[in-house]
Every structure is written in C-alpha cells, then in structure tokens.
Amino acid sequence: MAKPDYMDEQEWQARCQLAALYRLIAYYKMTDLIDTHISLRLPHEPAHFLINRYGVTFEKMKASDLVKIDHDGKIVESFDEGKMVNVAGFVIHSALHHARADINCVIHTHTADGIAVSAQEQGLLPLSQHALKFYNNIAYHEYEGIAFSLEERDRLVADMGHYRCMILRNHGLLATGNHIARAFHEIYFLERACQIQVKAMSGGNLHFPKTTICEYTVQQFESPMAEPIIQAAWQAALSQIEDLQTDYCQ
Known part of the structure; x- marks a missing residue:
C-alpha cells in the first residue's frame, strides 16, 4: 500500500516493518492477549520511536x-492522537532507547516458557545450542511489580549493562537489537532456548556441554559472519506472512 500523503517515506517504511514484526510475534505464538510490546526507534528521528496502539492484538x-x-511518552503527531499507549510499555522501552544509542528495537514478551525460566533460580541454563547464544551473555532484572514507576528505569538500565537481552525475573523476556532483524533473531532464539529448557527439566538427568565449548559457541554467535544469517532469517520469517502484507502495511 502507498504511504499516506501526510507521512514521510522513512516513517512509513518503519511502520510497515514494525507492523510485520508484531504479526511475526503472533505467528510464532509469543503474544499475551493485548499485553507486551515492541518498539522501534525512527532512523531519521532518534528522539522518537514507534510503539503499538494498546488494545490491538498483535x-x-x-x-x-x-x-x-x-522519550517522555508523549504522542508526537496529531494523526496519532486518541491512540492509547501502554504505560508499562513506555517505562521499559523508553529507558532502553534513551540510555543506549545502539538499541533501536526492543521486544518484550510474556510467554509461558519465558516466564517459567525467569522464575527458576538458576535462570537460563546452557542446555542447547539456542541457549549457548546467551552463555554469560544475558542480563537479569528483579521483579518490582507492574512497570508503572519511572524510578525503575535507572535500575533496569543498570542491570541491562552492555547486553542485548534480559530475563525479567517472574515476568518475561526482553530482547533488543540495533535493527529489527537482530531483535527478532534474539527473541526467537531466547524463546526457543526457554522452551527447550522447560522440556528438558521435565525429563531425566541433564547433560551440560563443557565450559570451553560453551565459551566457543557464544563467540561463534557473535562473529561478523552472523549478520548475513540474521538478515536471511528475517527475510525467511517475513515470507511466512507475505500474503498478509497488503493488510499489515495499512
């Protein structure tokens, strides 16, 4: 669909990309009714970002x-007036966008397996190749209630440190990226790692890879060769919903 006359091309393309990401999170069953949220910083307006209209299912x-x-949660454009924004979504996302210039996309989920792992004292275990992507490479943040308080933002940012992903204790998962494809790749692997852990812990004794192998594998995930794979994965995921493009890009 062509962009509306009142909007510039860069913003319209960003909106279409983010709408597609919302659809993909639904496609891969990572939704929680109308809760959780995804945000995207506008590339040509770094002080502004897009977030979902609260009440619309993904x-x-x-x-x-x-x-x-x-960054104060105020609606910028007149054509967006009247749309409701989730306050908790604003608190979490604004904190990270404001503190980290390298974070352009933030995904927050409340999946059953993600919350289950967040409630386990040991957190994410190195039980699978998916989990090794996050070996000593993920942050944790203690639960402080529904994220309405702006005071929590500083603690959230401090806990996040330099990491891209975080497990919110007794709450859910958080993944970020310098672009939308990276953020999607992070949340997909993190969610799958949690699914695998919950299944593995319901069975017999667990087997762990050697520490040296864990350290080697996370370095493989962080190598420059990962970027084209991340982009290819994003395009492959988009192909799953390509028949919906004329719908979500409206």
Missing part, C-alpha cells in the same frame, strides 16, 4: 495502529 496490527511517541 495478529491484527497495522502500520496505522502504531503510535509515534517521544
């Missing part, structure tokens, strides 16, 4: 449902 998200807000 599988029905469209480019026009997204809301442009600033």
Whole structure:
C-alpha cells in the first residue's frame, strides 16, 4: 500500500516493518492477549520511536495502529492522537532507547516458557545450542511489580549493562537489537532456548556441554559472519506472512 500523503517515506517504511514484526510475534505464538510490546526507534528521528496502539492484538496490527511517541511518552503527531499507549510499555522501552544509542528495537514478551525460566533460580541454563547464544551473555532484572514507576528505569538500565537481552525475573523476556532483524533473531532464539529448557527439566538427568565449548559457541554467535544469517532469517520469517502484507502495511 502507498504511504499516506501526510507521512514521510522513512516513517512509513518503519511502520510497515514494525507492523510485520508484531504479526511475526503472533505467528510464532509469543503474544499475551493485548499485553507486551515492541518498539522501534525512527532512523531519521532518534528522539522518537514507534510503539503499538494498546488494545490491538498483535495478529491484527497495522502500520496505522502504531503510535509515534517521544522519550517522555508523549504522542508526537496529531494523526496519532486518541491512540492509547501502554504505560508499562513506555517505562521499559523508553529507558532502553534513551540510555543506549545502539538499541533501536526492543521486544518484550510474556510467554509461558519465558516466564517459567525467569522464575527458576538458576535462570537460563546452557542446555542447547539456542541457549549457548546467551552463555554469560544475558542480563537479569528483579521483579518490582507492574512497570508503572519511572524510578525503575535507572535500575533496569543498570542491570541491562552492555547486553542485548534480559530475563525479567517472574515476568518475561526482553530482547533488543540495533535493527529489527537482530531483535527478532534474539527473541526467537531466547524463546526457543526457554522452551527447550522447560522440556528438558521435565525429563531425566541433564547433560551440560563443557565450559570451553560453551565459551566457543557464544563467540561463534557473535562473529561478523552472523549478520548475513540474521538478515536471511528475517527475510525467511517475513515470507511466512507475505500474503498478509497488503493488510499489515495499512
């Protein structure tokens, strides 16, 4: 669909990409009714980012449902007025976008397996290749109640440190990226790692890879060769919903 006359091309393309990501999170069953959220910093307006209109389910998200807000949570454009934004979503996302210039996309989920692992004292275990992507490479943040308090932002940022992903204790998962494809890749692997852990712990004795292998594998995931794979995975995922493009890009 062609962009509306009142919007510049860069913002419209960002909205279409983010709407597609919402649809993919629904496609891979990582939704929680109308809760959880994904945000994307506008590339040509670094002080502004897009987030979902609260109340629209992810599988029905469209480019026009997204809301442009600033770091104070204020709606920027008149054409977005009247759209409701989740306060907790603003608190979590604004903290990271404001503190880290390298974070352009933030994904937050409440999946059953993600919450289950977040409630386990040992956190994410190195039980699978998916989990080794995060070996000594993930942050943790203690639960402080529903994230309405702006005071929690500093603690969240401090706990996040230099990592891209975080397990929110007794709450869910958080994944970020310098671009939308990276953030999607991170949440997909993190969610799959949690699914595997929950299944593995329901069985017999666990087998762990050697520490040297764990350290080697996470370095493989962080190598420059990972970027083209991440982009290819994003395009492959988009192909799963390509028949919906004329719908979500509205």
